[in-house]
Amino acid sequence: MADENDDIILSELSDDELVLQMHDDLYDGLKEEIEEGVNILLSRKWTPYDVLTKALVAGMTIVGADFRDGILFVPEVLLAANAMKGGMFILKPLLAETGAPRMGKMVIGTVKGDIHDIGKNLVGMMMEGAGFEVRDLGINNSVEKYLEAIEADQPDILGMSALLTTTMPYMKVVIDTLKEKGMREDYIILVGGAPLNEEFSRAIGADAYCRDAAVAVETAKALVARKHNQLNA
Numbered sequence: 015m016a017d018e019n020d021d022i023i024l025s026e027l028s029d030d031e032l033v034l035q036m037h038d039d040l041y042d043g044l045k046e047e048i049e050e051g052v053n054i055l056l057s058r059k060w061t062p063y064d065v066l067t068k069a070l071v072a073g074m075t076i077v078g079a080d081f082r083d084g085i086l087f088v089p090e091v092l093l094a095a096n097a098m099k100g101g102m103f104i105l106k107p108l109l110a111e112t113g114a115p116r117m118g119k120m121v122i123g124t125v126k127g128d129i130h131d132i133g134k135n136l137v138g139m140m141m142e143g144a145g146f147e148v149r150d151l152g153i154n155n156s157v158e159k160y161l162e163a164i165e166a167d168q169p170d171i172l173g174m175s176a177l178l179t180t181t182m183p184y185m186k187v188v189i190d191t192l193k194e195k196g197m198r199e200d201y202i203i204l205v206g207g208a209p210l211n212e213e214f215s216r217a218i219g220a221d222a223y224c225r226d227a228a229v230a231v232e233t234a235k236a237l238v239a240r241k242h243n244q245l246n247a
């Protein structure tokens with residue numbers, strides 16, 4: 015693939031061609047090409063959000079399908095993830111640059127046993143862009159780490175991410191521990207990750223399931239506003 019790509023001048027492609035080429039480049043884990051593609055789309059007045067969703071997230075969806083079907087393996091997917099992160103690194107300050115007033119605070123992390131962080135990072139970036147202060151706990155978080163962080167930061171929202179069917183039940187461990195300590199009602203709890211759904215979120219006692227980062231922002235805004243209204247009533 016590298017030889018073929020050497021002949022392609024990204025800046026000479028139309029927007030549609032470039033987006034398709036970026037899907038290919040993400041698939042091939044070509045970080046520099048992804049970074050170049052992101053910069054070209056931005057220079058063509060694309061919004062950071064459109065670059066993120068149409069070029070990067072859509073490309074990662076293709077990677078995900080081939081990973082599932084055994085066409086791609088962990089090393090290739092790691093390269094793709096690394097390329098995606100290169101693109102996200104450029105977009106992060108732009109997404110945060112909305113000048114929105116502080117909406118509230120969020121602590122977010124991927125649960126114990128799980129090292130997937132791309133989706134969680136995206137949620138963090140979008141929340142910051144919407145005016146939330148975000149503390150990112152990273153991956154593989156035990157209940158103790160979540161507790162330590164929320165006790166220190168007193169956020170409005172606790173966000174948890176899980177990408178594996180084997181790690182998603184750990185979200186209930188965290189929520190049950192908060193209940194045992196009488197702290198559950200102090201926080202809005204949002205959960206997300208590809209294997210989750212509304213039903214699971216209800217069953218474990220979270221406040222809401224967020225299908226994607228945009229839904230996380232909208233849900234966070236709505237629930238924080240409701241909480242503030244209740245406190246002021």
Ligand code: B1M
Binds near residue numbers: 227
């Ligand atoms: Co993994 N992996 N992986 N993987 N991986 C999946 C999740 C899988 C579905 C692939 C597949 O088989 N199709 C599968 C899980 C199957 C299952 O559980 N039923 C899987 C597997 C099996 C594994 C390993 C076990 C593979 C192995 O070692 N044999 C291993 C597990 C390691 C571990 O965690 N202990 C593993 C490893 C890896 C890599 C390290 C190679 C890499 C992760 C790199 C990284 O994250 N830094 C990786 C990747 C990249 C994937 C796929 C391909 C892509 C995930 C991703 O980044 N998506 C994934 C396939 C898939 O999901 N289709 C897969 C893009 C991202 C933007 O979407 O994360 O869904 P997503 O986030 C979205 C929403 O879900 C939501 O908003 C985000 C943005 O819109 N959201 C939230 C997410 N978190 C949220 C939190 C919120 C709100 C919304 O809080 C409020």
